[in-house]
Amino acid sequence: MVGGGQDAFIGAVHRMAARLDGHYELVAGALSSTPERARASGLALGLTPERSYPGWETMLQGERALPAEKRLQVVSIVTPNHLHFPVALACIQAGLHVICDKPMVVNTDQAQILVEAVERAGTLFAVTYNYSGYPLVRQARQMVRTGVLGEVRKVAVEYHQGWLATAQAEAGNKQAQWRVDPALSGPAGALGDIGTHAEQLASYVAGLELESVSAELSTFVAGRALDDDASVLLRFQGGARGHLSVSQIEIGRENDLRLSVFGTLGSLSWRQEDPNVLVYDRLDAPRQLLTRGGPGLSPEATAATRLPAGHPEAFIEAFANIYAGLAAHHRDREAGLEHTPDYPTVHDGLRGVQFVEAVLRSARSTERWTTVLAGQESA
Amino acid sequence: MVGGGQDAFIGAVHRMAARLDGHYELVAGALSSTPERARASGLALGLTPERSYPGWETMLQGERALPAEKRLQVVSIVTPNHLHFPVALACIQAGLHVICDKPMVVNTDQAQILVEAVERAGTLFAVTYNYSGYPLVRQARQMVRTGVLGEVRKVAVEYHQGWLATAQAEAGNKQAQWRVDPALSGPAGALGDIGTHAEQLASYVAGLELESVSAELSTFVAGRALDDDASVLLRFQGGARGHLSVSQIEIGRENDLRLSVFGTLGSLSWRQEDPNVLVYDRLDAPRQLLTRGGPGLSPEATAATRLPAGHPEAFIEAFANIYAGLAAHHRDREAGLEHTPDYPTVHDGLRGVQFVEAVLRSARSTERWTTVLAGQESA
Amino acid sequence: MVGGGQDAFIGAVHRMAARLDGHYELVAGALSSTPERARASGLALGLTPERSYPGWETMLQGERALPAEKRLQVVSIVTPNHLHFPVALACIQAGLHVICDKPMVVNTDQAQILVEAVERAGTLFAVTYNYSGYPLVRQARQMVRTGVLGEVRKVAVEYHQGWLATAQAEAGNKQAQWRVDPALSGPAGALGDIGTHAEQLASYVAGLELESVSAELSTFVAGRALDDDASVLLRFQGGARGHLSVSQIEIGRENDLRLSVFGTLGSLSWRQEDPNVLVYDRLDAPRQLLTRGGPGLSPEATAATRLPAGHPEAFIEAFANIYAGLAAHHRDREAGLEHTPDYPTVHDGLRGVQFVEAVLRSARSTERWTTVLAGQESA
Amino acid sequence: MVGGGQDAFIGAVHRMAARLDGHYELVAGALSSTPERARASGLALGLTPERSYPGWETMLQGERALPAEKRLQVVSIVTPNHLHFPVALACIQAGLHVICDKPMVVNTDQAQILVEAVERAGTLFAVTYNYSGYPLVRQARQMVRTGVLGEVRKVAVEYHQGWLATAQAEAGNKQAQWRVDPALSGPAGALGDIGTHAEQLASYVAGLELESVSAELSTFVAGRALDDDASVLLRFQGGARGHLSVSQIEIGRENDLRLSVFGTLGSLSWRQEDPNVLVYDRLDAPRQLLTRGGPGLSPEATAATRLPAGHPEAFIEAFANIYAGLAAHHRDREAGLEHTPDYPTVHDGLRGVQFVEAVLRSARSTERWTTVLAGQESA
CATH class of the missing domain: 3.30.360.10 (Dihydrodipicolinate Reductase; domain 2)
Incomplete structure (x- = not known):
């Protein structure tokens, strides 16, 4: 996990969602942009000192050094938006699956780069549009x-x-x-x-x-x-x-x-x-x-x-369905089975x-209608 | 009442609203655009044959001929929209108070004419924006x-x-x-x-x-x-x-x-x-x-x-509050008291x-914003 | 109407219910147990001085003296409970139809007497169990x-x-x-x-x-x-x-x-x-x-x-359905038609x-079960 | 965990509740009354073969043989009601903390025995009256x-x-x-x-x-x-x-x-x-x-x-609060701190x-009132 240390809200939600069904185990993290807080947050969550990394770059380095079977498999990115892009890109390029909070990135160029990176790497990528998990x-x-x-x-x-x-x-x-x-x-x-x-x-x-x-x-x-x-x-x-x-x-x-x-x-x-x-x-x-x-x-x-x-399920359970969706995709792929994702992917993030x-373009325009894809205005 | 005969929905609502508090009595009507149906509808509602008029023009003539104390005081206009204007204008000019269904008329010119007519005649005019009666x-x-x-x-x-x-x-x-x-x-x-x-x-x-x-x-x-x-x-x-x-x-x-x-x-x-x-x-x-x-x-x-x-009131009671509002206005005026209408007036109808x-202008325009009053477009 | 003068709640409800559909007209009343208040209440409601009676006995006398076609046809009894019985009985015996608030009377003996009186007189009798009008x-x-x-x-x-x-x-x-x-x-x-x-x-x-x-x-x-x-x-x-x-x-x-x-x-x-x-x-x-x-x-x-x-109806409309039910029954009887009442009758009042x-018996008993009809206890 | 294998509903709920906050790890189980199904269910849930016990007695024996730091600490009992008593009693006597589904046992004698056993052993005991976790x-x-x-x-x-x-x-x-x-x-x-x-x-x-x-x-x-x-x-x-x-x-x-x-x-x-x-x-x-x-x-x-x-929590989260309550109690005890349980205990189970x-006594009685504690009838 990257981000989600003390004072964060959504990181804890991701962890509960990951734990609920038993498909994930938290093994490493760079839980804050402040190194000391990152370490302290990791230890407080039961990570080992070695894997309570001070930053996400160190985390990727450290994990790369581990034997494959002990290494991180999926990274949850729960930082403020501006960091989604560099972290996600580096993770994909490291061959890691990614679960990224929304909005995926802050502009279309970044989004296109991630789409291409995922296609090249063949890794899995979920965006936690969690309401679609209900x-x-x-x-x-x-x-x-x-x-x-x-x-x-x-x-x-x-x-x-x-x-x-x-x-x-x-x-x-x-x-x-x-x-x-x-x-x-x-x-x-x-x-x-x-x-x-x-x-x-x-x-x-x-x-x-x-x-x-x-x-x-x-x-x-x-x-x-x-x-x-x-x-x-x-x-x-x-x-x-x-x-x-x-x-x-x-x-x-x-x-x-x-x-x-x-x-x-x-x-x-x-x-x-x-x-x-x-x-x-x-x-x-x-x-x-x-x-x-x-x-x-x-x-x-x-x-x-x-x-x-009548036994109500709610927010965490829906969130967990996104996590469970990526886990099921991974399981099926390992088993050589076809799998159509039911979770939001990098393409949904792009959209x-x-x-x-x-x-944003429309709000600045004097025209009534702004087309979504082209950037050109239309009426 | 003009309009509101057989097959009509809103006429019956107006009559219940008028009856509920005992402020009004239905004494005359031209309840349909078809003369025979108008008469039949009037008789079915207990009007006398003489005051079950075949049309609204005859009604205005007939009532004018009655002694003042027996004459119609208020006309409810519950026809399809296109008739609101001529009927309302004629009623106002005859010195009658009007309760008119919405939309008051079908264009701004008509609305302005009614506003001026009401101001000239000094009559009361309510538009049954009934939801404001709740x-x-x-x-x-x-x-x-x-x-x-x-x-x-x-x-x-x-x-x-x-x-x-x-x-x-x-x-x-x-x-x-x-x-x-x-x-x-x-x-x-x-x-x-x-x-x-x-x-x-x-x-x-x-x-x-x-x-x-x-x-x-x-x-x-x-x-x-x-x-x-x-x-x-x-x-x-x-x-x-x-x-x-x-x-x-x-x-x-x-x-x-x-x-x-x-x-x-x-x-x-x-x-x-x-x-x-x-x-x-x-x-x-x-x-x-x-x-x-x-x-x-x-x-x-x-x-x-x-x-x-806990004893719910609903649609008819709210509607009746518009009727009661005009009745209270009338009562206060007769008594020489100040009265600020709590019911929608001809000015609300104009708006x-x-x-x-x-x-309608905006929907035809390529501009994002259309000003309400001027007709000129703005961004 | 008997009862329902100033400070009363349910009398005004009965009057609105009676007016709503135009089946009833308030022509006479003894609207309070205090003669002066009864008169004042009647006048305030638009009754003539002669028919703003000081008490219900005078009302029955006064109406009996009128020619049949001008006479009261139905009496609404909206007094506190203890007066329901004498008023209702006298009305029935005078050949008047009765609309009585609930509980009909205060004990079974009174209720039985009313049931028999109604059967003997052949008059109509509604109890305003108004919720059954929804x-x-x-x-x-x-x-x-x-x-x-x-x-x-x-x-x-x-x-x-x-x-x-x-x-x-x-x-x-x-x-x-x-x-x-x-x-x-x-x-x-x-x-x-x-x-x-x-x-x-x-x-x-x-x-x-x-x-x-x-x-x-x-x-x-x-x-x-x-x-x-x-x-x-x-x-x-x-x-x-x-x-x-x-x-x-x-x-x-x-x-x-x-x-x-x-x-x-x-x-x-x-x-x-x-x-x-x-x-x-x-x-x-x-x-x-x-x-x-x-x-x-x-x-x-x-x-x-x-x-x-979607145009909600509520309490008064349901109440008016009881009034409308008795009116429909009366109309059908006058026309010689069969009619099964959909409104609560004297038998419902008895029950x-x-x-x-x-x-009351059960609450005083040491036995778990008390039979409704016999008065004898059972387990 | 005892009970909660295939076809069971509440066992899976207990496991999600236990996992949600990361306070518990499932390490051993006797998940069905049928030995083969018990083993299969354990393996399916990721238990090791040695700790997928065929029955609860074997589980208690097997765990006793483990070194203290690897041994089971808390047993969740999620069987049909008739087994709650023997399993709970044996667990308590083995010094294990117990989380038991409701009703705790099937009669007062059993309940009293558990109360005394818990008091003697000083172990923790929660009854999953889960609605009190909301x-x-x-x-x-x-x-x-x-x-x-x-x-x-x-x-x-x-x-x-x-x-x-x-x-x-x-x-x-x-x-x-x-x-x-x-x-x-x-x-x-x-x-x-x-x-x-x-x-x-x-x-x-x-x-x-x-x-x-x-x-x-x-x-x-x-x-x-x-x-x-x-x-x-x-x-x-x-x-x-x-x-x-x-x-x-x-x-x-x-x-x-x-x-x-x-x-x-x-x-x-x-x-x-x-x-x-x-x-x-x-x-x-x-x-x-x-x-x-x-x-x-x-x-x-x-x-x-x-x-x-606005981010709704629901059934599983409330259930998890019972699990979290016992975990917090345990943590405080280990730390030598006072702790008043906020979760339902063996005393609530008894009640x-x-x-x-x-x-049951009242439903068979002819008396209106049955006292809860004495068994004697009263009026």
């Missing part, structure tokens, strides 16, 4: 894929938070500090932090490719360098439309990610804060509530489920960065 | 006004319906037929039918004036002449921002109007389908649920409340039409 | 009747309120004062006030007859003369079982009446505070939410519905009083 | 303890399931088979399986001791040997009252455990299926929703919390068994 998100994706909703007309995705409604960074909140600093977080604020989750969730479930966006980025807290609120109109290839709203200044909203997909035959709605229910509506029929572990679910949802209905850049 | 909507408005939320940063308003997800008009649905016909409904579909409700609700509660819009109008059902879905980014005067989403093709959504207002100190959320609860969030404090009739409510909310907490036109 | 309660009743749930095994009914958690009567709350006074309210407190609603709702929907009860009555507020909380185990004829819990001391609960019915094939759940949804579960199938006005409803539910789905008496 | 359950307990609710008047606890609404055991459901067999499950069905959870949750939060019960046990599915539904009226020492309802035949209910506690100053409500919200009502104040990780929580709730608000026996 069983009922997988159920929704299957229902769209199998045509249960008919043709998708509209996708609405929202991600509401309120914890940055005041100047948290200035108040000493470590989680806020790097997120609102362009040097550490990249060119996008709320858009990169949670907008990428929203975009990925919508794409993952609806199976659509974005064509163009029309965006409004706002910064409501005085003095903040990055956006803390974004509203984006979406046009998908093939004619479907949608909108995406994300905010970190909506007081009282905790982590309220919501997705609705509307088709010609039915619709689906899901909320991350109530993740064990999927609302399913059909033309001229009563609403159905599909529950995780309950009747009528697809094999894909069931495979992501650990407990019977997320393309989305961020398109929104 | 007690907790009035509570929300008061909380914004008194500064409880701090400065308003963002307003999100959504209105989700699904009943037009298929070609209902072609299937014989009378409610659908006039709504998707530009000749009867005006230039806007879902935008005019429910978008105007959404805009008015947001303005009524947040107390902000729209500056510019960036809109996407869609028509998802093949062959439909008007929009059935609209997404609009909003910029308000003073810097607040927002978005408005309305749709009539979201299968499974019944009448799901929602409003959230986010300020620097707190936020409020309300849903029409669960109208007796107002969600109130404050910085760093547990969420509160304010309930109609419950503790902590303003006099304005209490004045709009008939029953104790709704301006909003519709701005959205 | 469209989805009628839907639930039909689903049980038509066997959709299979054989009913279990019925759970709860009615939670909190407004009497403190000594409200002593604090000057008029609604509380008569309810906690045995001389005005009868021998039961919460049990009579809301327990009878709960019993009736369960019986109405489940179509079962109570066989025996095992009850715990509590009085939590010091100095209160009547129960403010009741828990009752239920055994129905035919083997179904259930429990009923009602309370007026549960702080924060407003008017939270809930019913669940469990059968061999499915189950139903309904909540008065969210009355437009009926939760329907079937063996091995996803949960369905049936909505008022939505797909899949019975003619009986539709007949009790005024608005489309409610029998239930109260059985619970 | 952070907001701990919050509720603290709010009661610190007097926020005033004096507790009433406790209502319900546990609704529907999975045994049909003859599941006969249909081959392994989870059902042992639960409805008195030889494996003990004398209580739903009462033992989920009623004990309900009783413990109520006691844990309300801090009250049961005095007497009045119970109705039902068996709705033909041919079933044990109860599948129980309704119990409760009297607590000190005058508080309550009721407990548990069922496994309520079609559509998944794992719907609910608790409400009503005091003189406020009340609390919590639902296991929505575990990240605690509803808090105060006299004459708006309802508050306390959220896990949100503002206003106690140190005890925070200590049981891993993720920020659960006493509750079951009292309910």
Whole structure:
């Protein structure tokens, strides 16, 4: 693991997700950008002194020196965004599998380089778009894929938070500090932090490719360098439309990610804060509530489920499904079996960065519509 | 009453709203555009044959001929949109008070004429933006006004319906037929039918004036002449921002109007389908649920409340509050008292039409932003 | 109307319910037990001075003196409980139809006398068990009747309120004062006030007859003369079982009446505070939410519905369905048509009083089970 | 671990709970009552062949033979109920700490023997009443303890399931088979399986001791040997009252455990299926929703919390809090520190068994009230 030492939030989540199913063991880490803190954090987590590395470069060197069967196999990258690229690239080039937090990197050039590096190295690469690990998100994706909703007309995705409604960074909140600093977080604020989750969730479930966006980025807290609120109109290839709203200044909203997909035959709605229910509506029929572990679910949802209905699973379990997905991929490859990843890969990471850049371009443009892929404006 | 005969939906609602509190008596009507049906509908509702008029012009003539104390005092206009203007204008010019369904008229010129006519005649004029009659909507408005939320940063308003997800008009649905016909409904579909409700609700509660819009109008059902879905980014005067989403093709959504207002100190959320609860969030404090009739409510909310907490009030009661508002205004005027209307007036009707036109202009524009008032584009 | 003057709550509700559909007109009343207040209340409601009677006996005399076509036809009795019996009996004997609040009377002897009087007079008699007027309660009743749930095994009914958690009567709350006074309210407190609603709702929907009860009555507020909380185990004829819990001391609960019915094939759940949804579960199938006005409803539910789905109806509309039921019965009788009442009648009123008496006996007994009808104890 | 091999449900839950926080390592097991299946299950879970024991007696022998520092320290007992007692007793006598599923044993005599054995051996003993591991359950307990609710008047606890609404055991459901067999499950069905959870949750939060019960046990599915539904009226020492309802035949209910506690100053409500919200009502104040990780929580709730608000935690995390509690106790003891367990101990296990026996006695009695502790009847 790189990053995730003391004061970090997401590192601990990655470790719980890795431990939950017993597929991973933490053997080495460079857990902070400060060498002493990195060492102390490693020891506190039970790493040996030799493998509590002071930095990620030393870690890669040290591990390379070990016999193959003792060596690190997978690296989790849980640093602030600006470090994802160099660490990931070095790991790939060292032949290591990577599990990288999102947004994968801070610009498209970096993302393209990683895509090519992964293709060259043949290593596995997961991006922890963890919300796609929820069983009922997988159920929704299957229902769209199998045509249960008919043709998708509209996708609405929202991600509401309120914890940055005041100047948290200035108040000493470590989680806020790097997120609102362009040097550490990249060119996008709320858009990169949670907008990428929203975009990925919508794409993952609806199976659509974005064509163009029309965006409004706002910064409501005085003095903040990055956006803390974004509203984006979406046009998908093939004619479907949608909108995406994300905010970190909506007081009282905790982590309220919501997705609705509307088709010609039915619709689906899901909320991350109530993740064990999927609302399913059909033309001229009563609403159905599909529950995780309950009747009528697809094999894909069931495979992501650990407990019977009514015994709620939640955030960590969904996160663990990303880890379990990469582990299963690795196991199948070792066994010489075909495997189609159900976890977000480096390609999803690339698409997320393309989305961020398109929104940034749109927000600066006087044109209503900005195409996602080309960089050229269109109306 | 003009309109609202057999097969009509909203006419019956107006009559129940009028009856509920005993302030109104139905004495005359021209209840359909077909003379025979108008008469039959009037008789079925207990009108005398003489006052079951075959058309609205005859009604105005007939009533003018009656002695003043027996004459119609208020006319409810519940026809398809295209008739609102001529009927309303004639009523105002006849010195009658008017309660008119929304959208008030189909273009700004008509709206301006009504505003001037009302000012000249000194009559009362209510537009049945009925959702602003809900007690907790009035509570929300008061909380914004008194500064409880701090400065308003963002307003999100959504209105989700699904009943037009298929070609209902072609299937014989009378409610659908006039709504998707530009000749009867005006230039806007879902935008005019429910978008105007959404805009008015947001303005009524947040107390902000729209500056510019960036809109996407869609028509998802093949062959439909008007929009059935609209997404609009909003910029308000003073810097607040927002978005408005309305749709009539979201299968499974019944009448799901929602409003959230986010300020620097707190936020409020309300849903029409669960109208007796107002969600109130404050910085760093547990969420509160304010309930109609419950503790902590303003006099304005209490004045709009008939029953104790837990004895739910709903759509008809809110609608009746618009009727009761005009009746109270009338009573106070007769008594020579000052009265500030709490019901939507001809000015709100005008603003709704301006909003519709701005959205229509934006949807045709290549510019990102369209100003609401001027008609000139801005970026 | 008898009772329901100033300071009364339920009288105003009866009047709104009567007005809503235009079937009734308020023509006479004895609206308070204090003659001056009775007169003043009548005048305030628009009654003529002659028909603003100082007391119910005078009202019956005065009306008898009027020509038949001008005379009162139906009397609504909305006094405290102890007056229901004499007023109702006199009205029946005067050939008037009666709409009486619940509990119908304060003991079984009185109830039996009313039953016989109604049978003798041939008049109509409704008890405002208003919750049985909700469209989805009628839907639930039909689903049980038509066997959709299979054989009913279990019925759970709860009615939670909190407004009497403190000594409200002593604090000057008029609604509380008569309810906690045995001389005005009868021998039961919460049990009579809301327990009878709960019993009736369960019986109405489940179509079962109570066989025996095992009850715990509590009085939590010091100095209160009547129960403010009741828990009752239920055994129905035919083997179904259930429990009923009602309370007026549960702080924060407003008017939270809930019913669940469990059968061999499915189950139903309904909540008065969210009355437009009926939760329907079937063996091995996803949960369905049936909505008022939505797909899949019975003619009986539709007949009790005024608005489309998503336009919520609530307490007053349900109450008005009781009034509309008696009006429809009267209309059909005048037309010589058969009519099976869908509203609660004098027989339901009797059953409610029998239930109260059985619970009171059980609470004093050392035996576990008390039979409802005989008064003899059984184990 | 003893029990929890193939086809088992709860064993896998225990293992995930043990792994989540990294406090435990699975080193040995006797995972099935069938020796071959025990071995196979152990190997499948990564145990060495030597420590994949064919039975629990062999496991205890084998481990005793190991050097102390390699030896098993804690045994998780996850067998059907009838084996809890012999395995637990042998483990305690071998000086091992025990984590035992509920109900702890099948009668009071066994429970008393375990209590004494634990006291003699000085070992740690947790009963996995896992619902008491939820952070907001701990919050509720603290709010009661610190007097926020005033004096507790009433406790209502319900546990609704529907999975045994049909003859599941006969249909081959392994989870059902042992639960409805008195030889494996003990004398209580739903009462033992989920009623004990309900009783413990109520006691844990309300801090009250049961005095007497009045119970109705039902068996709705033909041919079933044990109860599948129980309704119990409760009297607590000190005058508080309550009721407990548990069922496994309520079609559509998944794992719907609910608790409400009503005091003189406020009340609390919590639902296991929505575990990240605690509803808090105060006299004459708006309802508050306390959220896990949100503002206003106690140190005890925070200590049981891993993720920020809005990132839901659920069943496994709560379960892991029981495991973490015993681990923390062990750590503190090793460090010579005082430690008050926050997890359910052998004493809670005993109280659960006493509750079951009292309910069984009550259900056979003709008296209304059965005292919990004495076995003698009282009225």
